[in-house]
Amino acid sequence: MKTEPDTFSIDDxxxxxxxQWDGVRNFQxxxxxxxxxxxxxxxxxxxxxxxxxVGLAKVAKEAYPDFTAFDKNSRYYDPKSTxxxxxxxxVDVEFVEKLNRPLPLKEIKTITELKDMVxxxxxxxxxxxxxKNEFEFIQKLAG
DNA sequence: GCCAACGTTGGC
DNA sequence: GCCAACGTTGGC
Numbered sequence: 001m002k003t004e005p006d007t008f009s010i011d012d013x014x015x016x017x018x019x020q021w022d023g024v025r026n027f028q029x030x031x032x033x034x035x036x037x038x039x040x041x042x043x044x045x046x047x048x049x050x051x052x053x054v055g056l057a058k059v060a061k062e063a064y065p066d067f068t069a070f071d072k073n074s075r076y077y078d079p080k081s082t083x084x085x086x087x088x089x090x091v092d093v094e095f096v097e098k099l100n101r102p103l104p105l106k107e108i109k110t111i112t113e114l115k116d117m118v119x120x121x122x123x124x125x126x127x128x129x130x131x132k133n134e135f136e137f138i139q140k141l142a143g
Numbered sequence: 144g145c146c147a148a149c150g151t152t153g154g155c
Numbered sequence: 156g157c158c159a160a161c162g163t164t165g166g167c
Contacts, residue, residue, distance in 0.1 A: 004153090026162075047153055105154080124152050124161060 001057070001093070002045045002126045010044050010055040010098055018060050018094045022068045023076040025088060029127035033091050034063045042093060043130055043138065045119065051105040053138060054098060061092035099142040113137045 001021065003009065013019055024030055036042075036059045044055040066088040068074040069081035081087035108114050114137065118128040130138075 002153090028162095051154070122161090123154070126152090 001042050002047050002128075004048050005046045006048065009046065010095075013044070013055070013057060013093065013095045014098065016095070018092055020066075020090050021093050022066050022090045024066070024090060024126060025069075025076065025078060026126060028125055030089055032125075032127040032129060033089055035129075036062060036091055038062055041096070041135070043135070046102075052102040053105075053108070053142070054102045056096040056099070056139075057093045058096050059091055060094040063089040063091050066090040101142045103138060103142045111137075 008019070021033070024033060038059050038061065040059045042057045042059065043053050044057055045051070045053045065083070065086040066076070066081070067083075068076040069078045069086075069088045070083055071077055076088075078088065105119070108117065109120060114120075114134055117130070117134055118125065122128065
């Protein structure tokens with residue numbers, strides 16, 4: 001899962017312990033969230049300045065309606081989604097750990113084992129699948 | 144249903 | 156700050 005550290009960083013998640021991953025307004029990303037199961041591990045990636053995979057989280061609650069879409073005052077308000085007919089969903093994410101060594105995007109690009117990562121092919125997709133071998137490789141490298 | 148225009152994201 | 160990639164919108 002990607003996030004802008006200026007908006008919500010791994011340290012923010014660490015401080016809160018757990019948080020609702022709201023504001024996802026992209027169908028592909030939403031579909032990926034709906035596939036998540038409680039306990040699934042999640043890599044957290046910072047986008048923007050110094051893009052890097054920075055930490056680990058896990059799914060604390062499976063997909064449920066993102067109510068910020070119903071709130072006219074929310075920056076994530078979307079009239080397409082109503083309580084009766086929900087379009088957007090979110091999951092709850094729980095902090096697990098920060099990587100001992102954040103893995104910069106620049107470095108990911110040079111690693112053969114990680115060359116097929118969705119992160120490199122669809123940099124704009126905010127919730128994306130990670131292959132098992134990719135995940136294990138990153139854990140071993142940066143854990 | 145297609146496609147141009149536009150806005151947003153994210154890497155550099 | 157720029158630009159490429161991509162998703163969404165709206166006119167036809």
